[in-house]
Amino acid sequence: MKNLDRREKLALFGGLKTIQKEFKRYNPIGAEEVQAAKEVIESGVLSQFLGAWHEDFYGGPKVREFERRCAEYFGVKHAVTFNSWTSGLVAAVGAIGIEPGDEVIVTPWTMSASATAIMHWNAIPVFADIDPETFNLDPGSVEANITPHTKAIMAVDIFGQSADIDALMAIAAKHGLKVISDTAQAPGALYKDKYAGTLAHVGGYSLNYHKHIHTGEGGILVTDDDEIAERSQLIRNHAEVVVGDKGVTNLSNMIGHNFRLGEIECAIGIEQLKKLSGFVLSRQTLAKRLTEGLLGLRGLRCPVVKADRNHVYYIYALVLDIAELGVERARIHAALQAEGVEVSDRYQNIHLLPMYQQKMAYGSRGFPWTSDICRRDVDYSKGICPVAEEMNDSSYLGFGMCSYDLSEGDVDLIVAAFRKVWSNLDMLQGGNSVAKEV
Ligand SMILES: Cc1ncc(COP(=O)(O)O)c(C=O)c1O
Numbered sequence: 001m002k003n004l005d006r007r008e009k010l011a012l013f014g015g016l017k018t019i020q021k022e023f024k025r026y027n028p029i030g031a032e033e034v035q036a037a038k039e040v041i042e043s044g045v046l047s048q049f050l051g052a053w054h055e056d057f058y059g060g061p062k063v064r065e066f067e068r069r070c071a072e073y074f075g076v077k078h079a080v081t082f083n084s085w086t087s088g089l090v091a092a093v094g095a096i097g098i099e100p101g102d103e104v105i106v107t108p109w110t111m112s113a114s115a116t117a118i119m120h121w122n123a124i125p126v127f128a129d130i131d132p133e134t135f136n137l138d139p140g141s142v143e144a145n146i147t148p149h150t151k152a153i154m155a156v157d158i159f160g161q162s163a164d165i166d167a168l169m170a171i172a173a174k175h176g177l178k179v180i181s182d183t184a185q186a187p188g189a190l191y192k193d194k195y196a197g198t199l200a201h202v203g204g205y206s207l208n209y210h211k212h213i214h215t216g217e218g219g220i221l222v223t224d225d226d227e228i229a230e231r232s233q234l235i236r237n238h239a240e241v242v243v244g245d246k247g248v249t250n251l252s253n254m255i256g257h258n259f260r261l262g263e264i265e266c267a268i269g270i271e272q273l274k275k276l277s278g279f280v281l282s283r284q285t286l287a288k289r290l291t292e293g294l295l296g297l298r299g300l301r302c303p304v305v306k307a308d309r310n311h312v313y314y315i316y317a318l319v320l321d322i323a324e325l326g327v328e329r330a331r332i333h334a335a336l337q338a339e340g341v342e343v344s345d346r347y348q349n350i351h352l353l354p355m356y357q358q359k360m361a362y363g364s365r366g367f368p369w370t371s372d373i374c375r376r377d378v379d380y381s382k383g384i385c386p387v388a389e390e391m392n393d394s395s396y397l398g399f400g401m402c403s404y405d406l407s408e409g410d411v412d413l414i415v416a417a418f419r420k421v422w423s424n425l426d427m428l429q430g431g432n433s434v435a436k437e438v
Pocket of ligand 1: 084085086087110111113114156182184185205206207208217218219
């Protein structure tokens, strides 16, 4: 055993912990949001939606102003707010005209709502694998999963970097499919010179409290398509009672909900939107510092940012080369955690959730998979997405950049913790890490 002083010795083995402080939690809500919310409360109009064909079908003044500002900011014809982006995704899938039993290709490396929005309409999620560098849908795997029943692709701009949207749109054009962009985690990210989320037929952002900007809960759908916008608004607000008076003749999926966002949230959203580019820029600056600090650590890959896009670092994702390191991820993870770096050692493989493994969703008889609307036996077994599975099982490490209000000094502490662990990798090799020390 090496003779190390307490600062050099891994905290996992009783050495001094590198990060002695708790990082400040990210809180983007400031005085402007407080004032905006106060004004709405004082006005007494906390919501102005009416579930009928009426001027107020579109909501109150703050809803409309926030939507107008979002459309302007993201450079799209329409922005439609929702009480969550899960609701927005449900509306998007319904609005593009998905039928029961239609197949929609989606990534397993995402939050579960990407696929449950498909399930909502009794359509069938089909999981394609991810690109090992960006964690986004691999266009080759998407193409390999297309069947005569495929109707759409759900692209997810995971962790803050756009999916390969040009390639996915080209596949969609070739096969007559629609593309939904789940850009929940990447508002403000650029693909070429356009905002991620705006390049698909329909896309949108989450406004839940984990994200760069938030309204507590909420979501924004964006589209240039008039019909998708109208159908989304209808699904948001009791479509079935509105279509008659509004003169809507395409009744497919015109089953409405109450997916409406309130005036207070939209007033807060207006202020948050003004700050988005500043928040994104500061996170990009910190991520650059982190990447520079980690440069040269063997067997560790920092986020790969493609030349035609940028990254807004909702999550700063790392990949370990286990063969080169000769150390299992679990040991590195435990050592980093002990030094005070809150890294996560897994993300999502949603195809492995019990719902898909047991094909049990609506009721107890396996609907929709056991019904006639499902025209083939869709495979959800482990092995269908080898890249996503390997990442989750053994090589991925993620740091939730967007959870903290980090200073440059905090980033330097994270770098120091990584460097300390890497200079003690030999202590983590083989056997039980604690036993090694004894
Ligand atoms: C990729 C992705 N899709 C969808 C959602 C759902 O968004 P919300 O929480 O606003 O419903 C999230 C939320 O974290 C997400 O990360």
